[in-house]
Amino acid sequence: MTNVVSLEHPPASTLEIPERVGVLLVNLGTPDTADTRGVRVYLREFLSDPRVIENQGLLWKLILNGIILTTRPRRKAKDYLKIWNTEKNESPLKTITRAQSDKLAASLDSHTHLVVDWAMRYGNPSIRSRIAELTAKGCDRILVVPLYPQYSAATSATVCDEVFRVLGTMRAQPTLRVTPPYYDEPDYIGALATSIEKHLATLSFVPEMIVASFHGMPQKYIDKGDPYQAQCVATTEALRKRLGPDAPKLLLTFQSRFGFDAWLQPYTDKTIEQLAKDGVRRIAVVMPGFSADCLETLEEIAQENCEIFMHNGGEQFSAIPCLNDSDEGMDTIRQLVLRELQGWI
Numbered sequence: 470m471t472n473v474v475s476l477e478h479p480p481a482s483t484l485e486i487p488e489r490v491g492v493l494l495v496n497l498g499t500p501d502t503a504d505t506r507g508v509r510v511y512l513r514e515f516l517s518d519p520r521v522i523e524n525q526g527l528l529w530k531l532i533l534n535g536i537i538l539t540t541r542p543r544r545k546a547k548d549y550l551k552i553w554n555t556e557k558n559e560s561p562l563k564t565i566t567r568a569q570s571d572k573l574a575a576s577l578d579s580h581t582h583l584v585v586d587w588a589m590r591y592g593n594p595s596i597r598s599r600i601a602e603l604t605a606k607g608c609d610r611i612l613v614v615p616l617y618p619q620y621s622a623a624t625s626a627t628v629c630d631e632v633f634r635v636l637g638t639m640r641a642q643p644t645l646r647v648t649p650p651y652y653d654e655p656d657y658i659g660a661l662a663t664s665i666e667k668h669l670a671t672l673s674f675v676p677e678m679i680v681a682s683f684h685g686m687p688q689k690y691i692d693k694g695d696p697y698q699a700q701c702v703a704t705t706e707a708l709r710k711r712l713g714p715d716a717p718k719l720l721l722t723f724q725s726r727f728g729f730d731a732w733l734q735p736y737t738d739k740t741i742e743q744l745a746k747d748g749v750r751r752i753a754v755v756m757p758g759f760s761a762d763c764l765e766t767l768e769e770i771a772q773e774n775c776e777i778f779m780h781n782g783g784e785q786f787s788a789i790p791c792l793n794d795s796d797e798g799m800d801t802i803r804q805l806v807l808r809e810l811q812g813w814i
């Protein structure tokens with residue numbers, strides 16, 4: 470199993486194919502099927518990663534196997550069903566990541582020795598299978614692109630962990646580069662601002678404020694030195710500046726709390742509830758930390774948090790789509806990739 474790559478694929482130099490450069494887009498991962506079994510398989514892999522749940526001791530194993538994996542998959546499968554891409558029979562995260570990869574490949578097709586592909590950190594297509602494919606196509610250099618604007622050990626670092634685990638099984642390793650976080654890149658901030666402005670122009674109301682909701686994480690990970698929170702703050706400040714003084718007020722919050730520990734605050738759901746209770750009637754929510762729409766944006770924010778807002782007196786709510794494969798989103802990824810490929814193309 471661990472020698473799959475090296476045994477099945479002899480070094481590229483012996484294959485008489487041209488030397489190529491691979492670009493591998495990687496996002497988080499998602500279940501293969503929107504049923505209890507599919508979600509259980511996905512959650513088991515995800516929540517067994519020590520980058521995600523840092524204390525993988527006996528107590529956690531008991532909680533994971535005895536409580537979480539026996540109850541959460543059924544509930545979450547229902548949530549996935551609400552957002553499932555029935556045409557392709559897959560999760561939106563997969564559909565969008567594939568579209569990003571296809572569009573990036575098309576926009577770089579003048580570089581004939583580039584091969585663009587995509588993978589999921591958990592689930593499929595796996596990083597292992599895609600690296601095997603890229604090396605089989607002759608890629609002796611690979612640029613790995615974790616699709617997270619803000620770095621965190623729970624997301625960006627675990628992509629590198631997995632890539633290096635795969636490389637650890639190879640005799641002829643490709644040379645590797647990894648794109649850095651892009652939380653304050655002008656292209657990215659400009660893309661967010663454009664997407665917000667375009668979306669607000671389609672609404673029949675003017676929001677009194679915009680909530681900028683980022684995925685949360687346990688506060689203790691930040692206390693141990695994870696730069697994630699600081700990068701979310703930097704993104705929000707840059708976005709505020711870019712939108713200008715006439716734009717609705719931008720509020721930074723953190724969503725998707727999980728477990729009993731304190732997570733980063735202010736919490737999105739509590740903030741949205743309080744805004745409605747305080748008399749705010751119209752809001753929009755932007756999710757700058759997600760490069761693609763997924764369960765956390767389409768279900769948790771656009772549905773669950775919308776209900777919270779309305780239930781507490783809110784009147785108008787709009788979730789702003791993520792950058793996805795929009796022109797401005799693709800521009801952000803392309804500029805990042807071209808910059809990091811310098812010297813290779």
Ligand SMILES: C=CC1=C(C)c2cc3[nH]c(cc4nc(cc5[nH]c(cc1n2)c(C)c5CCC(=O)O)C(CCC(=O)O)=C4C)c(C)c3C=C
Nearest residue numbers: 497498499500521545562621623624684686727763764765
């Ligand atoms: C339990 C700890 C978790 C940490 C830490 C965490 C960090 C983190 N996650 C994302 C992005 C995504 N998370 C998604 C789903 C999701 N996240 C967790 C837990 C943690 N995330 C769980 C258990 C789940 C699955 C759904 C659920 O059971 O609630 C997704 C969506 C995937 C999809 O299929 O659509 C994304 C994307 C970031 C950016 C992050 C750290 C900053």
Ligand SMILES: [Fe+2]
Nearest residue numbers: 497684725765
């Ligand atoms: Fe998450």
Ligand SMILES: [Fe+2]
Nearest residue numbers: 725764765769
């Ligand atoms: Fe969630």
